[in-house]
Amino acid sequence: MDINKIRKDTRGLEDGKIFLNNAGSSLMPDLVTDAMIDYLKSEEYSGGYHIANVNADILEEFYDETAKLINAKADNIAFATSATEAYAKALSSIVFKEGDVIITTADDYISNQITFISLHKKLGVKVMRMKNLPDCELDLEDLEHLIKIYHPKLLAVTHIPTNSGLIQNVEAVGKICKKHDILYLVDACQSVGQMVVDVEKIGCDFLTATGRKFLRGPRGTGFLYVSDRILEQEYAPLLLDMRGANWTEYDDYKLFTTAKRFEHWEISYASMLGLKHAIRYANEVGMEPVEKYNRNLSQKLRNNLKDSGFDVWDLGNRLSSIVTFSGPDGDLENIQKVLKENNVYFSVAYKNSALIDFTNKNINGIVRLSPHYFNTIEEIERVSEILERSLK
Template sequence: MNIDLIRQDTKGLSDNKIFFNNAGSSLMPKVVVESMIDYLQQEEQFGGYEVANRNAKLLEQFYEETAKLINTKSSNIAFATSATEAYAKALSSIIFKEGDCIITTVDDYISNQITFISLQKKLNVKIIRTKNLSDNELDLEDLENLIKQHHPKLVAVTHIPTNSGLIQNIEGVGKICRQYGILYLVDACQTVGQMSVDVEKIDCDFLTATGRKFMRGPRGTGFLYVADRILEQNFAPILLDSRGADWTEYNDYELFKTAKRFEHWENSCASIIGFTEAIRYANTIGLDSIENYNKKLAEKLRGNLQNAGFKIQDKGNHLSSIITFCGPDGDLENIQRVLKEHNVFSSVTYKNSALIDFTNKNVNGIVRLSPHYFNTMEEIETVSEILKNSLK
């Protein structure tokens, strides 16, 4: 990777900030912003419908680039306005009945957990969470036993929790789900753009992702992957519109064949264009290269902070480019203040966003640093030294 060129492409780095909040909302490459401005200026002159018709082939490139990103076909991809919308669309295509069971993990994303609880309250769906092993890895033996015992409607796993650097073993889960014929939904919101993702290896039925995090796309973008076996069984969101089906009779419709049935007719075409450029940018660099570089940055930062005396809260054998920590006495406020004073962009997660995980870790919150491939090893050392000095 040409880091100098990548940094030149990132205008947000020009004002002496150190940007370590890519797990929240990253900095877009200038080609993303320029493409969106150009598209909006066309809409200003000719109107949205005319411009969409003129750019039909360009808009289709979203599906091609996204398919390339996760090793699938363009027909398996649907655009979404967020990972949460994609997740909701996937869940709404599953007809849950009273007494059905969802198996998830203690590390699943807060919005997903709240959605499951909502299904529990409204439809009396059971929520069962798998155990973690002593090293914080998923207990796949426990998962298999739970599947045998409860025959769940769905298994849902967040690949990388937003509150921890943990990378969960989603491929291992996929093998078990396929063995027992269980629907499998993966939240890859913090994964896509940070590291290689291959849906053929994961063997999931649905996978959701966002544009604004490690993908470096605009807010209001995301995507949903839907496996062929799901499309062939006519799964579709409970609330369809003309993007999802053809109105064939007064009281009937025929579903469209591709994952676009999970979209709605009205979307921001400018956002799709921008997101396409962000995906193309990552594909051009190569996710293997991005993953390898990110791993070096994260390992160095995590090691420096631990050596300085901070309490690292990332537990697991495989850790990502999300580094979570607090002060020796659990302090967050002083760390936040020091980082802000030095123009270091970070974020904080509190207990209500990771209730089970933080209760188990006996912490009330963490500071989260999430470097990405436009960051340098020099920035890692600078931030490490800033934080080290804050303990003196």
């Protein structure tokens, strides 16, 4: 992995900032924005229909690159405008009825939790959350217990929560889902792009991801993975359009065979092209070296913060490139002030975005730093020194 080339490929680093908000919205490689601008200029002169037809083969490469990234087939991939849209379409393809049960975790993403509560309010679906062990790992024995009692229709797990560095054991959950023949939905919004994600090893029926975070793609992009068994059983989003089915009779249609049935016909092809280039860039760098490099950066940052006296809130046996912390008295304001003054990019999360986790930790919020493979160890040391001085 040539970090010097990677940094040269990223114009956003030229102004001297230290960018550590990749779990929010990362910096795109130059080729991503250049490709999107060129495509939009072509639309300006020739119209969107013509340019889409001319570039049909190039646009189709999006599905191949995405499949390569997560060890799937192109037919299993659908483009989405966000991970949330992909998640909602996957859920809408499941016919829930009153009394059906969804099992999830205490650490699942806020939007997912709200969606589950909405299903409960509108359809009478019950939402259960499996327990965590003392080390914050998922209690798989409790999961088996819940399955035997409630016979859930769906198990939903966020691979890496947005509010901590925890990596949840999605592969172990996948084995349990297979054993009991339960539908399995994985939110990989924070894991795709920062580490190896293999849908075959996970064993999921659906997997959702965004473009803007660790994949370094544009906002307004994402994708949905749909397994072969789901496609073969003719699952499809509740609200289809002509991208998903062929109108065969006055009152009937025939589903298309691939995961594209989860798309809508109107797509920003400039955005799809940008995401394709971002994913191809990630594939060329390689997720194995990226994961290893990111692990070293985040471990170094966590250790430095702990040594300086900060409270680090990332708990679990496997931790990701999301580092969450606060001052020794719970302070967030001074940390934000110091980071802004030194041109360090970060984000903050408050209790309402991780209600269960932050209640259990007895905290009101955290500062989040999320290094990525274009960051250097020197940047990590510099940020650590800046923060250490702020405590004196």
